[in-house]
Amino acid sequence: MKNGIIVSFNSGFVTVVDESDGKEILCSLRGRFKITGTKPLVGDRVEYIVEGDRGRVESILPRHNVLERPKVSNVDQAVAVFSISTPMVPLSIVDRTVANISKTLAEILIVLNKIDITDRSKVEEFKKIYEVYKVFLVSAHLGTGIEDLRKNLEKKISVFAGPSGVGKSSIINSLLSANLKTGNISKTNFGKHTTTAVSLLKIEGGGFVLDTPGFTTVEFDDLKPEEVQKLFPEIFNASHKCLFDDCVHDLEPGCHVKEMVENGTIPKSRYENYLSILREVREKEGKFEKKR
Missing domain, CATH: 2.40.50.140 (Nucleic acid-binding proteins)
Structure with a gap:
């Protein structure tokens, strides 16, 4: 066997x-x-x-998880790819995408692609905002940062996610085993070497990758207001020092999270995008209660 x-x-x-x-x-x-x-x-x-x-x-053998779209099991981590040059992905989209992934997977790597055509100060600012995650600065065009990323994918099943145009396909193609490199990765099945739309692709050094559309539709219908903070690690980690155990860091007094935002420990953009999702969840919850 x-x-x-x-x-x-x-x-x-x-x-x-x-x-x-x-x-x-x-x-x-x-x-x-x-x-x-x-x-x-x-x-x-x-x-x-x-x-x-x-x-x-x-x-x-027993599965430790199953993603629904596409249907794939035993995923170890997600690789969220973004660009802040061409295209310029707003931080609100970055945060909503990463928060959406966090509902399903705990381990998330963030990749900032196209650093060769992005102002260095903006690259460093992005890295600082998302330092609570593993951040990889990459240029798929030049090959910069690819080997460092590859090492973090070894012996794991990783799904790639992110908005269109940020270079997910280019990054994946540069990671593939030599016999899988096609130079013509399609959006649906990654090129001629696959036989189905859902295929794990083996990368150099071991490990498998898959592009997934499952995180492109960002919805928070299934969340309660108090659960939103769990999607923002730095906010959730700081919440334990709030005056009230049920603090959701909006209007409550004695909120340690708001103190950390004020002193710059938690990035303001992260907090504002957290509040945006929180209010969205509250609004949907209110509509649901009215229907009942």
């Missing part, structure tokens, strides 16, 4: 990458999966056996 990861589906078969040697093998699925209604997913860690030049998946 061998262990592997499902990276794609192809006409009733799955492609599995062996976890010990990194080799790919086309595998069939045991008939009992269909009988029991078990549906394997890209990202599933499986046990399989080799039969000639193919394999057969015998069992699916």
Whole structure:
């Protein structure tokens, strides 16, 4: 029995990458999966056996999470890519995107791309605002910062997210294993080497990446007001010193978070964008209560 990861589906078969040697093998699925209604997913860690030049998946190991769009399991982290030059992504969009990802994944890497055409002072300011996260300063065009980013993707399944035009495809293409580099990554399936829209792509040094549209629609309908702060780590960490345990850092007295904003420890833009989401959640909650 061998262990592997499902990276794609192809006409009733799955492609599995062996976890010990990194080799790919086309595998069939045991008939009992269909009988029991078990549906394997890209990202599933499986046990399989080799039969000639193919394999057969015998069992699916427990998943630690499942993303819904696209349907993929066992994601370790998200890589949120932005640009503040061409295009210029407003910090409000950065914060809403990162907060939206935080509802699903705890580990988030932030990549600022196109630093070769961005004013250095603006790059440093961006890095300081988001220092609570791991921030990578990258130029996909020049290759700057790619190796540093790659090291943080090794042995993990990472999903890429971010607005269109910021260079996600270029970054991913520069990370891919040599036999997957296509130079023509499409928006839906990353080019000719894949057989389905949902495929994990192996990167140099180990690890897998996937571009996902699942975080492009930013909605906070499923949150309660007191939960919004959990999407902003620096605000949530500071909340434990507030006078009131249920403080949401808006109008309450004795708010330690507001003190930290005033002295510059918490960036003002982060706090203002937190308040924007908080008020949005409150408004939606109020409408829901009226309907009831």
